[in-house]
Amino acid sequence: MNKTPVALAEVSTSAGSPSAELPFDGVISTSTDFLPSQVAVSFDVPALPVDTLSEMYRQALLIRQVEEFLLQAAEQGKIGGAMHTAIGHEANAVGAAAALNPDDYLTCTYRGHHHGLAHGMDVGRAIAEVLGRADGFAGGKGGSMHFVAPEHGMMGSNGIVAAQVPHAAGLALASQIRDEGRVAITFFGDGALFQGVMHETFNMASKWKLPVIFYCENNRYSEMTPTWRTSSVGEFYLFARAYGMESVQIDGNDAEIVHAAVTEAAARARAGDGPTFIEGITYRLAGHMAGDLETYRSAEEIEEQRRHDPVLVLRNRLLERGASEADIEKIDTAVAETVAEAVAFAEASPWPDPTEAYTDVYRT
Ligand SMILES: Cc1ncc(C[n+]2csc(CCOP(=O)(O)OP(=O)(O)O)c2C)c(N)n1
Numbered sequence: 001m002n003k004t005p006v007a008l009a010e011v012s013t014s015a016g017s018p019s020a021e022l023p024f025d026g027v028i029s030t031s032t033d034f035l036p037s038q039v040a041v042s043f044d045v046p047a048l049p050v051d052t053l054s055e056m057y058r059q060a061l062l063i064r065q066v067e068e069f070l071l072q073a074a075e076q077g078k079i080g081g082a083m084h085t086a087i088g089h090e091a092n093a094v095g096a097a098a099a100l101n102p103d104d105y106l107t108c109t110y111r112g113h114h115h116g117l118a119h120g121m122d123v124g125r126a127i128a129e130v131l132g133r134a135d136g137f138a139g140g141k142g143g144s145m146h147f148v149a150p151e152h153g154m155m156g157s158n159g160i161v162a163a164q165v166p167h168a169a170g171l172a173l174a175s176q177i178r179d180e181g182r183v184a185i186t187f188f189g190d191g192a193l194f195q196g197v198m199h200e201t202f203n204m205a206s207k208w209k210l211p212v213i214f215y216c217e218n219n220r221y222s223e224m225t226p227t228w229r230t231s232s233v234g235e236f237y238l239f240a241r242a243y244g245m246e247s248v249q250i251d252g253n254d255a256e257i258v259h260a261a262v263t264e265a266a267a268r269a270r271a272g273d274g275p276t277f278i279e280g281i282t283y284r285l286a287g288h289m290a291g292d293l294e295t296y297r298s299a300e301e302i303e304e305q306r307r308h309d310p311v312l313v314l315r316n317r318l319l320e321r322g323a324s325e326a327d328i329e330k331i332d333t334a335v336a337e338t339v340a341e342a343v344a345f346a347e348a349s350p351w352p353d354p355t356e357a358y359t360d361v362y363r364t
């Protein structure tokens with residue numbers, strides 16, 4: 001058999017250039033001065049009904065306001081341990097959740113409040129968990145980084161970069177063996193792509209055609225390091241192609257586009273056609289975690305990215321599709337009330353009873 005080797009130049013999308021040296025030679029994944037909206041739309045995005053968009057807007061705004069409260073609480077010393085918000089990432093969560101079934105499985109990183117809330121976690125109990133209170137979903141023992149609510153398919157956030165990804169493949173395998181028709185979606189950051197377990201999981205999931213969706217929330221930073229400094233690869237969605245997997249790069253700040261991509265991936269998974277890799281280009285509008293001094297990026301860069309704030313994108317989409325300012329104000333008022341009630345509930349929740357310290361805790 002004759003084989004013609006492909007020249008490296010034809011497939012290379014090498015990274016490594018500081019953003020000052022861009023504009024782009026086609027490299028989006030690693031660049032920090034690129035708006036998510038500049039990602040070309042490469043597939044059909046059906047217009048969602050106004051009711052669906054309104055619900056997505058309500059959720060995105062709710063997540064934003066919950067996280068703004070939590071950030072303030074952390075800065076006031078009211079939250080123990082590290083706390084990461086997903087301010088700026090909301091569309092990835094609400095678009096994906098709206099495209100999935102309530103009993104589909106979900107795993108995610110320590111940056112996971114937005115996913116839990118989008119998947120239906122009660123707001124008061126979610127906040128109580130972050131505050132370490134007894135009414136939290138894990139009785140206050142998980143906190144921000146270990147959000148979990150199996151009753152909502154939320155099988156766990158994880159503080160170990162990439163550890164939640166093989167878990168999702170395991171859940172997908174269980175669904176496949178039991179013929180449950182449930183899809184597993186797992187969210188991870190751009191930094192996670194360089195962990196070995198990611199690639200072991202990609203290979204296995206593709207080979208076994210597991211019903212799993214790999215969703216990379218690419219905010220272009222791994223903690224405080226821009227990924228152009230660390231990645232030898234310029235376009236992350238291409239990683240998946242090496243494993244024979246469908247993959248797509250999208251504007252992760254546009255919930256309607258996220259919804260379309262996840263809908264297609266879920267249909268593929270349920271049809272037995274295996275996993276899909278989605279790279280949602282997004283941007284973290286707050287620090288990596290509460291207390292981050294953010295000396296590694298400029299105020300101008302953040303302001304530029306704010307032009308494509310996912311909450312604003314949904315608000316403008318609603319107006320374009322015929323909703324009135326009054327309709328939106330009604331949602332805004334309802335969200336403010338929900339968040340105020342949830343905060344009051346969480347703050348009134350008792351601390352866990354010390355005698356319960358070892359309940360539900362596994363040890364060998
Ligand atoms: C195995 C492991 N290595 C290192 C860390 C420290 N760490 C915490 S968050 C993080 C950055 C991850 O970046 P990315 O995957 O892009 O996610 P993001 O925080 O940007 O959402 C690192 C290295 C860790 N938690 N786990």
Ligand SMILES: [Mg+2]
Nearest residue numbers: 189190221222
């Ligand atoms: Mg990142």
